[in-house]
Amino acid sequence: MSWTEERIDTLKKMWDSGLTATQIAEELGGVSRNAVIGKAHRLGLQSRPSPVKPNEPKAAAAAEPAAPKPAPAAPAPKAPAPVAAAPRAPAAEPAEPVASAAASGDDAKPAAPAPVLRSVGPGGFLRQNPGEQSAPITPAPPRRLVPAKPSEAIAGKTSLLDLNDRICKWPLGHPGEPDFHFCGDKVNPGFPYCVAHCGHAYQAQLPRRDRRPPPPLPFGGPRVR
DNA sequence: CCCTGATTCGC
DNA sequence: GCGAATCAGG
Numbered sequence: 001m002s003w004t005e006e007r008i009d010t011l012k013k014m015w016d017s018g019l020t021a022t023q024i025a026e027e028l029g030g031v032s033r034n035a036v037i038g039k040a041h042r043l044g045l046q047s048r049p050s051p052v053k054p055n056e057p058k059a060a061a062a063a064e065p066a067a068p069k070p071a072p073a074a075p076a077p078k079a080p081a082p083v084a085a086a087p088r089a090p091a092a093e094p095a096e097p098v099a100s101a102a103a104s105g106d107d108a109k110p111a112a113p114a115p116v117l118r119s120v121g122p123g124g125f126l127r128q129n130p131g132e133q134s135a136p137i138t139p140a141p142p143r144r145l146v147p148a149k150p151s152e153a154i155a156g157k158t159s160l161l162d163l164n165d166r167i168c169k170w171p172l173g174h175p176g177e178p179d180f181h182f183c184g185d186k187v188n189p190g191f192p193y194c195v196a197h198c199g200h201a202y203q204a205q206l207p208r209r210d211r212r213p214p215p216p217l218p219f220g221g222p223r224v225r
Numbered sequence: 226c227c228c229t230g231a232t233t234c235g236c
Numbered sequence: 237g238c239g240a241a242t243c244a245g246g
Contacts, residue, residue: 003238021230035239037230042237232243 001030003039011036015045017169158184168194170201 001007007028014024021033021040028036158167158181168183169192185194193201 020228022228032239033230034241038232038239039237041231227246229246230244233241235240236238 001028008039008043011039012043012045015040157181168192168197170194170197 003011010028011024014027015021015036019027021036025031025033025036031039157179166187168185168187170183171180172183173180183194183197185196187193188195188198191198191201
């Protein structure tokens with residue numbers, strides 16, 4: 001397999017969509033994850049959230065020792081590292097509300113079995129600061145199921161190559177399938193998804209008893225495999 | 226062990 | 237330029 005422009009483009013898109021090298025490799029097909037990583041670097045793609053980042057060498061040490069230069073023009077307010085990363089299968093059992101013991105003394109919640117705190121209604125998701133959002137249910141492990149199709153049968157739909165920072169990355173369908181595409185709406189600023197899909201992705205953790213239907217599953221539901 | 230990305234180095 | 241082998245953190 002060679003790195004055609006299209007494959008490179010796909011690589012770029014997937015890379016900065018936060019997909020892992022393994023996923024990209026599988027999607028592209030015919031390449032190993034090493035190849036993907038190697039290519040990504042050769043392309044000059046930034047390795048953002050990399051689990052293995054030793055330590056930023058303070059390269060600036062050479063200059064003014066006495067001028068620490070505190071705050072440069074810090075541009076981006078905060079990129080909450082959005083993206084639909086979390087590759088692994090979403091735990092079917094969302095885990096018991098962990099006893100938030102210890103640690104922060106700020107949220108001294110009375111341990112009293114609170115009488116059903118129902119905070120959200122259908123459709124309305126709680127706006128939270130990116131830092132304090134409950135973990136979004138992971139939308140779609142974009143695993144390749146069939147050889148990547150270079151030309152999608154989809155027209156007018158948001159394909160992988162159409163992704164950018166301003167459109168909703170909520171996947172529809174399953175990767176590898178002919179009609180797989182993305183939502184494509186305008187994103188809810190600060191999020192990788194549009195408002196509607198943020199509502200699906202960011203759910204307040206309700207008490208178990210109140211969770212009627214199975215948690216909303218992105219990607220059109222679990223894939224039968 | 227598994228995963229991840231980074232880096233090296235022979236090709 | 238490519239990517240397997242290797243390294244290293246989680």
